[in-house]
Every structure is written in structure tokens, then in C-alpha cells.
Amino acid sequence: MSTQNTASSSLPTQRLLAKVALITGGATGIGESIVRLFHKHGAKVCIVDLQDDLGDKLCKSLAVDSACFIHGDVTVEDDISKAVDFTVKRFGTLDILINNAGLSRAPVSGHP
Ligand SMILES: NC(=O)c1ccc[n+]([C@@H]2O[C@H](COP(=O)([O-])OP(=O)(O)OC[C@H]3O[C@@H](n4cnc5c(N)ncnc54)[C@H](O)[C@@H]3O)[C@@H](O)[C@H]2O)c1
Numbered sequence: 001m002s003t004q005n006t007a008s009s010s011l012p013t014q015r016l017l018a019k020v021a022l023i024t025g026g027a028t029g030i031g032e033s034i035v036r037l038f039h040k041h042g043a044k045v046c047i048v049d050l051q052d053d054l055g056d057k058l059c060k061s062l063a064v065d066s067a068c069f070i071h072g073d074v075t076v077e078d079d080i081s082k083a084v085d086f087t088v089k090r091f092g093t094l095d096i097l098i099n100n101a102g103l104s105r106a107p108v109s110g111h112p
Helices: 029-040 052-061 077-091
Strands: 020-024 044-049 067-071 096-099
Touching: 020 029, 020 077, 029 044, 029 052, 029 096, 044 052, 044 077, 052 067, 067 077
Parallel strands: 020 044, 020 096, 044 067
Antiparallel strands: none
């Protein structure tokens, strides 16, 4: 009898093999989960985020040859253009863009 849970064992393990994904806001939260899931499924991932420490740390927890981080603000067109160029230079192509970055709650008064 299998000890694996039914939901995960029914999924192919490498659905994104050889794909390259750029994920904005990928350093934490939902974006981080997307980064981890895509990487688990074989994708090479590039994270764009304002939070350099968390982005770098996440990359190191994955694999240096299949994950990278670039600082970028999605409200600055030039940052995103640079992130796309960086991803293509690093991994040779770009297949998937996840535009996840954003605010999930109203800022507290006096804080950004
Ligand atoms: N969490 C929810 O319940 C919920 C519900 C509906 C929609 N969303 C949306 O889903 C997305 C992710 O939500 P979350 O809960 O993971 O948020 P989160 O705040 O936990 O993470 C957002 C990430 O985006 C980054 N980020 C924020 N502004 C950025 C910018 N201008 N440029 C680059 N990176 C930036 C942050 O540094 C952070 O790493 C957001 O767009 C949010 O609006 C979330």
C-alpha cells in the first residue's frame, strides 16, 4: 500500500522541465510558493523583488544553476525590462511570466 498522498502522487513530477519562468514579488508569500512549486516541477526561475536578502536567500535554498534573483520594482518599466534581459541572458529564453508582485493589505498608517 502506498504511503504517498493521492493528490500529490497523481501529479507528474516535472511538468515544467526546461521551462524558464520570471516571477515578480517572488521573495515571499504567494510568489515564493510559486517559485518553489515551479522549481520543483523542473523550471528555471528568476525572482524579481524589492527584498534583496529574502530573494537571495530563497535562490540559495534552491540551486544556483537553476534559480536567480534580480532587484526590481514592478512599477518601474526599466527594472522589468532589465529583469527580462537578465533572465534571457542567464537561462537562454523566457517561457513564463508571473506578474504576482503587489500589496496584499492596506499599508498601516505611518508605514510603507
Ligand atoms: N494574500 C492574499 O490574500 C491575496 C488576495 C488577493 C490578491 N493577492 C495578490 O497576490 C499577490 C501576492 O500576495 P502576497 O499575499 O503573497 O503578498 P506579500 O506581501 O506576502 O508578498 C508580495 C511580494 O511582492 C513584493 N513586492 C511588493 N511590491 C513590489 C514591487 N513594486 N516590485 C517588486 N516586488 C514587489 C514584496 O517585496 C513581496 O516579496 C499580490 O499582488 C496581492 O495583491 C493576495
